[in-house]
Amino acid sequence: MKVTLQNLTKTFPSRNKKEQKEVVAVSNFTFEIPDGTLIGLLGPSGCGKSTTLSLICGLLKPTSGKIFFGDDEVTHLSPENRGVGMVFQNYALYPHLTVKQNITFPLENLKGKDKMTKQEMAQKALETAKLVQIEELMDRKPSELSGGQQQRVAIARALVKMPRVLLLDEPLSNLDARLRLATREEIRRIQQKTKITTVFVTHDQEEAMSISDLIVVMKDGIVQQIGKPQEVYNDPCNLFVAKFLGTPPINIFKGKVKDRKLYIGNTAVMDTDIPDMPVTVGIRPEGFMADEKGEFECELERIEVMGRDISVIAKHEQCETPVFRAIINGENEIQGQKVRFSLKPRKVYLFDNEKGSRIEVN
Amino acid sequence: MEKNNFKAWLYLLPAIIFLAVFLVYPLIDVFIYSFEEGYNSASGSSFGTGIYNYRYVLRDPYFLMALKNTLILVLITVPLSTALALVISLGLSSVKKLRELFQTVYFLPYVTNTLAVGLVFMILFQKTEYSNGLINLILGIFGISPIDFINGPYFAKITVLCIYTVWVVLPFKILLLTSALASVKQDYYNAAMIDNTPKWRVFTKITLPMISPTLFYLIITGFIGAFKAYSDAVALFGTDLNAAEMNTVVGYIYDMLYGDGGGYPSYASAAAIILFAIVLTVTVINLLVSRKHVHY
Numbered sequence: 001m002k003v004t005l006q007n008l009t010k011t012f013p014s015r016n017k018k019e020q021k022e023v024v025a026v027s028n029f030t031f032e033i034p035d036g037t038l039i040g041l042l043g044p045s046g047c048g049k050s051t052t053l054s055l056i057c058g059l060l061k062p063t064s065g066k067i068f069f070g071d072d073e074v075t076h077l078s079p080e081n082r083g084v085g086m087v088f089q090n091y092a093l094y095p096h097l098t099v100k101q102n103i104t105f106p107l108e109n110l111k112g113k114d115k116m117t118k119q120e121m122a123q124k125a126l127e128t129a130k131l132v133q134i135e136e137l138m139d140r141k142p143s144e145l146s147g148g149q150q151q152r153v154a155i156a157r158a159l160v161k162m163p164r165v166l167l168l169d170e171p172l173s174n175l176d177a178r179l180r181l182a183t184r185e186e187i188r189r190i191q192q193k194t195k196i197t198t199v200f201v202t203h204d205q206e207e208a209m210s211i212s213d214l215i216v217v218m219k220d221g222i223v224q225q226i227g228k229p230q231e232v233y234n235d236p237c238n239l240f241v242a243k244f245l246g247t248p249p250i251n252i253f254k255g256k257v258k259d260r261k262l263y264i265g266n267t268a269v270m271d272t273d274i275p276d277m278p279v280t281v282g283i284r285p286e287g288f289m290a291d292e293k294g295e296f297e298c299e300l301e302r303i304e305v306m307g308r309d310i311s312v313i314a315k316h317e318q319c320e321t322p323v324f325r326a327i328i329n330g331e332n333e334i335q336g337q338k339v340r341f342s343l344k345p346r347k348v349y350l351f352d353n354e355k356g357s358r359i360e361v362n
Numbered sequence: 363m364e365k366n367n368f369k370a371w372l373y374l375l376p377a378i379i380f381l382a383v384f385l386v387y388p389l390i391d392v393f394i395y396s397f398e399e400g401y402n403s404a405s406g407s408s409f410g411t412g413i414y415n416y417r418y419v420l421r422d423p424y425f426l427m428a429l430k431n432t433l434i435l436v437l438i439t440v441p442l443s444t445a446l447a448l449v450i451s452l453g454l455s456s457v458k459k460l461r462e463l464f465q466t467v468y469f470l471p472y473v474t475n476t477l478a479v480g481l482v483f484m485i486l487f488q489k490t491e492y493s494n495g496l497i498n499l500i501l502g503i504f505g506i507s508p509i510d511f512i513n514g515p516y517f518a519k520i521t522v523l524c525i526y527t528v529w530v531v532l533p534f535k536i537l538l539l540t541s542a543l544a545s546v547k548q549d550y551y552n553a554a555m556i557d558n559t560p561k562w563r564v565f566t567k568i569t570l571p572m573i574s575p576t577l578f579y580l581i582i583t584g585f586i587g588a589f590k591a592y593s594d595a596v597a598l599f600g601t602d603l604n605a606a607e608m609n610t611v612v613g614y615i616y617d618m619l620y621g622d623g624g625g626y627p628s629y630a631s632a633a634a635i636i637l638f639a640i641v642l643t644v645t646v647i648n649l650l651v652s653r654k655h656v657h658y
Contacts, residue, residue, distance in 0.1 A: 059552055080558035092549035096571040096657035105567075106557035161557070 001070050001164040001197050003033040003056065008065035010051050010221075025051040027221040029065070033214075036195040038188065040208030040229075043218035044244070049201045050169060052218070056199060057084045057167050069164050082165075085158030085196075089170040091150050093142040099153050100125055100138040106161045128160040131190060148179045155187070159194065166191070168200035172207055184211050205245045209233065217241050234346075239356035242282045242349055251324035253316065255281040255350075262350070265318045269295045269343055272350070272361055279359060280351040287347025288312070288326035290334060294342035298324075303334055314339055395631035408628070415632035424604050425633060428614040431595075434520055435527060435610065436588040443528040444580055447535035452569075454536070455543045465540065472533035479530070480597040487511035487522050512599065519599065519608055527594050531587065535580050542576035543569070574656040582648050589641050592616065611637045 008029040011022040026048040033039050041049040054060040056067060058079035066075045074082050093102050103125040107116055116124065129135040132152040142150055151171065158166055171187065172180045188211040191198045202208050208215045209229040217224040217232065217240075225237045236242035242250050253264045256278045261268040264281060288296075290312070298314035301323050305311075312326045312334060326341060350359040395401050396415055398408035419425050454464055471479065486496045493499070494508040502508065509515070511522045546569065554564050570577070592612040595603055603609035604617065611633060618630035 057556060059555075079552075079556045082556075084556060086553065086556045088549045088553060090547075090549060092547065092553040094550065094568060094571075096574075097567075105554075105559075109558045109560065109563065157553075157557075 002035045002068075003165055003197055003199070004066075004068040005029050005031045005033075005052075005056070006066040006068070008052070008055060008067065009063050010048075010055055010060060011063045024221045026055065026062075029223055031216065031223070031226060033197060033199065036197055037213040038191045038211060039197075039199045040212035040215040041199060041201045041218065042205055042208040042215050042244070043203065043224075045203055046220075047218040048221035049203075049216075049218050051221075053167050053169055053199060053201050056165065057086050058082050083161075083163055085161065085163030085166045087151075087154045087158050087166075087168045087171055089173060091142075091154040091174075093150055093153055093157070095142050098139050098141055099129070099134065099145070102142065102153055103128060103138075103156050103160050106157060110161070124160060125156075128156045131159070131193065132156045132186070146179075147175050148183055151175065151183055152186070155190065159190070159196070163196065166194075166196045166198040168198065170201055170203070172202070172204070180207070187211060206247055209245065217244060219244075236282075236349065237358050239280060239282065239351040239358075242351070242358075246284060248285050248311070248325045248327070250282045250284050250349075251326075252320040253281040253283065254318045254320070255279050257350075262348075264296065264316070267295055267297065270345060270348060274350070274359060274361060278353050280353055280356070282349040282351060283343060284347040285311075285325050285327040287344045288328060288341040289344065290328045290332040290339065291342040292340055294340040296341040296343060298339055298341070300334065300337055300339045305330070310334070312339060392631045392634055395628050396635045398628055401628040401631075415628045416636070419629055419632045419636065422629075424609065424617075425611075425614050427604075427607060428609040428611050431520065431523075431608060432589060432591065432611045435524060435591055436585060438524045439527045439531070440581065440584040440588050442524070443531050443535060444577070444584060446528065447532055447539050447580070448577070450532075450536050451539035451543055452565075454540050468536050469533045471529060472537070476593070476597060483522070483526055483598060484512075489513070513606075516607055519606065523595060523598060523608060526598055527588065527591060530594060531584065535584075538576050538580060539573065542573040546572045571657045574652075575658055578648075578652045578656045582645060585644050585648065586641055589637060589644075 008026055009024070010026040011024050014021050014023060029052060041052055043049045051060060055062050058074070058077060058081075062075065066073060068074065069082065094105065097105065100122075104121045107121045107124060110116060126135060126138075129138060132155050134149060134152045134156065137145060137149060137153075142153065145153065151174075155168075155171075158168075168187070172183055175183055184207055187198075187200070200208075200212075212229055214226060215229050215232055216226045219240050225232050225241050227235075232241065233245050236245065239252075243252070255262055255264045255269075256276075257263070257272055257274055258276050260272060262270040262272045262279070262281065296316075298316045301313040301315055303310055303312055308330050309327050310330045310332070312328060313323050314326065315323050350361055351357065352359055397411050397413065399410050399412060399414045401408040450468060454461060454468070457464065484495075488495050489498070489508065489510045489512065494502075495511065497511065498508040509518045511518045550568055550572070551564065554568055559567075590612050591610050595608050595610055595613060599606040599608045603613045609617070615630045615633045615637070618626045618633065
């Protein structure tokens with residue numbers, strides 16, 4: 001099911017009575033979600049990603065704009081008539097019902113020609129439970145399950161009625177780190193098996209990057225960039241997106257362009273082709289190469305060995321943060337107080353100092 | 363470990379002493395009295411032991427009437443007040459405007475003086491030389507002839523007593539149920555809504571189980587409270603409840619001890635033990651039923 005959002009806007013009335021200024025949670029969001037894809041809505045808290053999800057599922061009504069499922073407009077349909085499945089952040093499993101009863105709950109609401117017999121329901125519930133691999137837990141209560149298992153039950157409950165769209169609100173935020181890794185693979189596997197168009201919300205960029213077909217980066221209700229994870233990572237459209245994606249994060253330096261050369265401090269580090277101006281320079285950690293003849297000299301703080309790669313933590317006076325991190329090949333030997341780098345041009349991004357927008361460099 | 367244990371007992375001691383002196387000892391005493399024929403509290407003597415007191419009490423028409431009144435009161439007011447409180451709480455939690463106002467209004471009886479409440483009920487129900495009371499006035503509109511609710515037929519009096527009891531216990535139940543309803547997470551309702559759950563099913567499958575601990579607490583305390591009813595009857599019908607046919611079991615016990623025909627601690631004890639047995643049975647049944655239907 002293709003999902004289309006057209007100029008979707010949601011504002012909330014201001015709580016502050018003196019200042020009647022509306023809070024814009026989602027602003028003019030236009031996007032077509034292709035059929036059968038997994039979309040990650042990504043952004044810091046308060047950016048409007050959860051509001052967008054609520055708009056798609058119908059728990060909130062948009063202030064303006066339209067939502068289509070396929071060719072049907074659903075903007076004014078209430079949630080129960082949209083045929084969506086939703087997994088809540090805290091799962092919202094009914095604590096007094098067993099796993100089996102939780103999964104069959106949506107089926108028992110079906111009416112008319114969709115009405116199922118008890119056997120059909122049990123059959124369907126078992127199929128779905130097998131899909132998320134919880135068929136052995138059917139008679140347990142949610143409180144007797146681990147967080148990861150509860151998560152699977154919640155997904156099963158959302159999937160059992162074959163929704164047109166599956167929505168997940170911060171699905172992994174309540175899980176510990178190890179389980180998070182496993183569960184996100186699981187979500188990906190289930191999504192690919194069922195081919196249901198899925199939208200999930202997260203503030204964890206790694207999570208979004210690892211499993212999404214497309215990611216939507218949002219900030220303050222405004223969509224910053226939409227694209228395949230790797231494309232957005234390699235080609236961020238502004239400073240916010242560049243900073244938000246990637247672990248360890250991108251390193252930001254103050255720089256300037258003079259005579260077709262990019263300067264950080266007083267050192268020319270790279271050739272470039274844009275007119276002279278002060279710029280903000282973003283360099284991905286993997287954009288550094290240890291090079292004894294390199295232009296970029298920094299003070300060495302410490303080294304962290306992470307197996308194959310090593311992480312060089314260094315200081316530079318033009319850096320926005322006290323120290324920055326470069327990830328280099330572990331075969332290099334770093335010694336002494338100073339370290340010199342040369343830069344990979346494709347991992348260096350220039351941004352407008354005021355607007356934060358990307359300055360394209362050829 | 364041993365030392366800690368000693369400390370724990372030390373902390374518990376004051377409460378234990380009070381409970382032992384003022385609760386456990388009297389309880390045992392009452393149990394003993396109930397088997398002692400014609401116990402005299404002044405001389406501390408009795409004629410003998412046996413089940414004579416029970417036999418007397420169970421054949422006493424006043425006791426049987428009190429028991430009947432109490433049972434009617436329990437069977438009518440507990441389900442009625444709980445159901446009514448639930449309906450009102452559901453209403454309160456679904457209105458958005460003026461919710462605080464309504465909550466205050468429904469809670470007012472709880473903080474209102476009993477005497478003031480009694481007066482209000484007098485105005486509502488009592489027949490005086492000048493008027494037949496407000497309720498009779500309203501009944502008159504529907505062509506029903508005036509009924510004397512306070513000194514009239516039995517059904518009228520027991521009706522008033524039931525209404526009064528329901529009215530008195532309602533605010534507390536509403537208070538607890540509204541907070542129980544408010545503590546049910548919105549996510550459950552959202553999840554149910556997305557799954558197209560009919561309203562009635564949401565109520566029976568989600569709301570009721572979620573508030574079942576509170577509901578169960580209210581039913582148990584409601585039963586116990588109604589079995590112990592006494593002051594409500596006094597507020598409406600005065601102290602001579604036997605004459606008014608409105609006595610309750612606790613009223614009977616009181617009369618046996620201190621009333622006009624009083625001075626019979628043995629009969630009072632026997633009646634108290636019978637009441638205790640009834641309350642215990644009902645509570646045990648409640649607990650057994652709750653195991654299946656209450657979800658903590």
